[in-house]
Amino acid sequence: MFRVGLVGCGTIGSVHAQGYTRMEDVELAGIVEVREDHGRAMAQLFHTTWYPTIEALFEEAEVDVIDICVPTYLHRGYVETAARAGKHVICEKPMARTLADAQAMIDVCEENGVRLFIAQVLRFFPQYRKAYELLQAGAVGQVGTVRTTRGGVFPTSWNDWYASAENSGTLIVDMIIHDFDFLRWCFGDVRRVYAKSLRGRDLNRLDHAFVSLRFENGVIAHVEGTWAYPSGFQTRLEIAGTGGVLEHVGDEEMPIHLSLRERIGRSEGVAVPESPLAKDPYQLELEHFLACIQSGAEPIVTARDAYEALRISLAALESAATGRPIELEVRS
Amino acid sequence: MKVGIVSFAHMHAHSYANALQSIKGVEFAAIADDLPERGQAAADQYGVRYVGDYPALLAEDIDALIVCTENARHAEVVIAAAKANKHILCEKPIATTLADAQAMIVACRESGVLLQTAFPVRFHPAVQRVKRLLEQGRVGRILAMRGTNRGQNPGGWFVDPALSGGGAVLDHTVHVVDLMRWFTGSEVREVYAEIDTRFHDSLAVDDCGLLTLEFANGVIASHDPSWSRCASYPTWGDVTVEIIGTEGTLSLDVFRQHMLLHSDLSGHTTHENWGDDMDSLLVADFIRSVAERKASPSVTGEDGLRALEVALAAYESATSGQPVRIG
Known part of the structure; x- marks a missing residue:
């Protein structure tokens, strides 16, 4: 059983949320969303809880994996927070806006012993x-x-x-x-x-x-x-x-x-x-990433x-x- | 009006011959060819006289010539024809060097004869319609264009650089660059190209490439001139241009007027085109310009020169690895 916390529930975030709700052995533990009304609506739709910040999610919910679906330039900060909290990370593409950010994301996940997957879904x-x-x-x-x-x-x-x-x-x-x-x-x-x-x-x-x-x-x-x-x-x-x-x-x-x-x-x-x-390809991708966490295998991407x-x-x-x-x- | 064809080296000579035979008021008078066998065969096929190589044809009382020699021989034939006061429709590319093209233009200007570059695609009704839509401003200001003119390796002299002057990039760049120039009313200012021989082993010329262009008015464009269609491809190739404008997009696929034939005879699917024959529309236009004694043809030698210039710049870019500026 994986407990996934979703950060950002816009267009792609809601597609991922739907993917998780269709999987067996996966629980969507919470949705972090800066727009409260939208976050609450999404939480209701996907039968989970809305949190205003990733810190609030970590305080109140047990999660194994963080899925980051916020705009690109915000990826690094959330990846660092999640990795330092010991959570495996799935992050939407493009990985980052700069190579320095992208490398920092790889490094922080390695340093904290967590997996990092980038959702290059094609x-x-x-x-x-x-x-x-x-x-x-x-x-x-x-x-x-x-x-x-x-x-x-x-x-x-x-x-x-x-x-x-x-x-x-x-x-x-x-x-x-x-x-x-x-x-x-x-x-x-x-x-x-x-x-x-x-x-x-x-x-x-x-x-x-x-x-x-x-x-x-x-x-x-x-x-x-x-x-x-x-x-x-x-x-x-x-x-x-x-x-x-x-x-x-x-x-x-x-x-x-x-x-x-x-x-x-x-x-x-x-x-x-x-x-x-x-x-759908998004669910296939997320299932693959979770299976890689389970088995320790290298992902397709x-x-x-x-x-x-x-x-x-x-x-x-x-x-x-x-x-x-x-x-x-x-x-x- | 009496019209002759110089050389059946280029296969388009056949569709021009058919066109000549179908236009009222035109007498397809004679054929010249440096290869007697090829010339005689064509003469027999169309029921006209074979006169030998082109000087014999220039000595005849004819008004106009269609030149379908190998690319590298265009200049010699066109300049001689201009001096003999014949109007000329010259197969594309106009020449293999800018100096040749320039000399051809000057010779025709000095003799006061028409020099038309054979860019038949402009005359296709779908292309004419696109030109009108653009003139009406339907897509607003043009921002970007994506072109393709893919095909199959024609073989023969086309792959002998001494006669063709280049491979796929020369053969298949000029039509679409001509359309893009016509559509935008602007000249290509910068060319970047990747060029290679990747489809056919031990070919002496290039068979694929990708051109990235910028026009003087800021329009950006790309063009694919590759001989990249496999033998079993359903048709010989394509001519497409997609236009991105401020008010919309316009997509042109010139040979889209086709149906699909799935046949056990060929073993694969083929496109069976039912659209208009642009070669005969081109020839009819040229004949009309001659008959009406127009000061200049619909598509000029200069148009041929500009398109050639882009293809040659592409080769220069591929060699240097840098974008090449024109003008």
Whole structure:
């Protein structure tokens, strides 16, 4: 039995909370949330207790694991508090806003003998997992070029923190870090990064980025991120090799499209696509992390992987800001 | 109006030949080719005369030429044709060096003949429609564009650098850069590129690349010109441009007018295109410009030069590892 304390119950926090409530042998011990009304509502929804601070949670509840789903720039502080209290840590991606923070998080967890997992959830999405497995099986031969797209409408959030490049690192740090992590999983380390983005162009809640990656193994990747669409969210992945092309177009792989006739009191007849899964990727990921705590095994995605993905994001940001290609030193 | 074709080295010569035969008021007069076998075969196929290599055709009483030689021979043929007072539709890329392209433009200007670069994609109805939507300001101000023009390795002289001047990046950059220039009304100011040969063993030219661009007006863009489609891919390749604007986004997939054919004959699925033939729309436009004695064609030699300049800058960037500024 794991007792999990959740810190931050916004969009992703509530997805994690739901995941925990669906698991056997896991108790959601409490929710820490700065917005009292919202925190109380979430606590009621997920049949647990609201706490105003992580300290209050520790005082009143027994927890083994802390799951941190607050905005990126706040991760380090909560990870340090949790690790020093001897709790294992699951922390939302991106790991941190700076490499110094990310390293401090790894260090503090090591020093206190607790596990640290970063929720780079893309590796648990069945379509990306399938792509990874097909690559391992050599389904497209030797890979030459890869293209990814991720994004949609500009996200809304508490404090509008996504709109702060300082706090969120723009979509390059916040969102396409998913693709950076996935591509590292598939193709190994990145040698060189070049990027262009709309950051700093006085646009009201519009952002778009093109990132060019050259991997150590020679693969050329185009990673596109957008918060410039009028609506929706989409993902695409294309991997081209000497013997095949693998194409994933997210919005064309929906098994259900519900389209309703317009009626008074009901808005337009927009078709709402759905792609239901027996277990959502977030629950799969959290179950995997808890199983790793139980067994002591290495996770599918390590904190070091998350650190390396952040390194790519920050190099892309730097390239976009300076106009120069950034060569990454190979570690390990 | 009498029109000839110089060389069937480039496969587009066939669709231009078909177009010539279908346009009223045009006489597809003769074919020149430095390879007699290839020239004679084409002449037999279209029921026209084969006259030998291009000087023989220039001596004839014809009004215009379509030049489909290997890229590296464009300059020689076009300059000679200009001196012989023939109007010219030249296959893309316009040339393999900026000096050649410039000399071609000057020769045509001095002779007062039209030099049109064969960028047929501009004439596709879907592309024309996108141009109008942009002119109407439907997506607001353009902020970013993502282009692709992928394909399969054409082989033959295309992979001989002495004749082609370059591989996938030269072959498949110019169409989409031309569209982007046309859509934005701005010139590419900076080019960064990753270029390599990763799909075909021991190829003497590049077969893949990724260009990251910035235009003079601040628009950012990326373009993928790779010969990255496998043999069993359902179609030869693509031309796509997605435009991100302040008021919305506009996605163009030029060859999307297709149905799917699943066939045991081919062993895989194929795209069966039912859209308009842009090559014949291009040729019709060129013929119209000649017939109406226009001062300049719809797509100029300068347009060809600008697109070539971007492709050559991409090679320079890939060699130096740094972004290359243009202009």
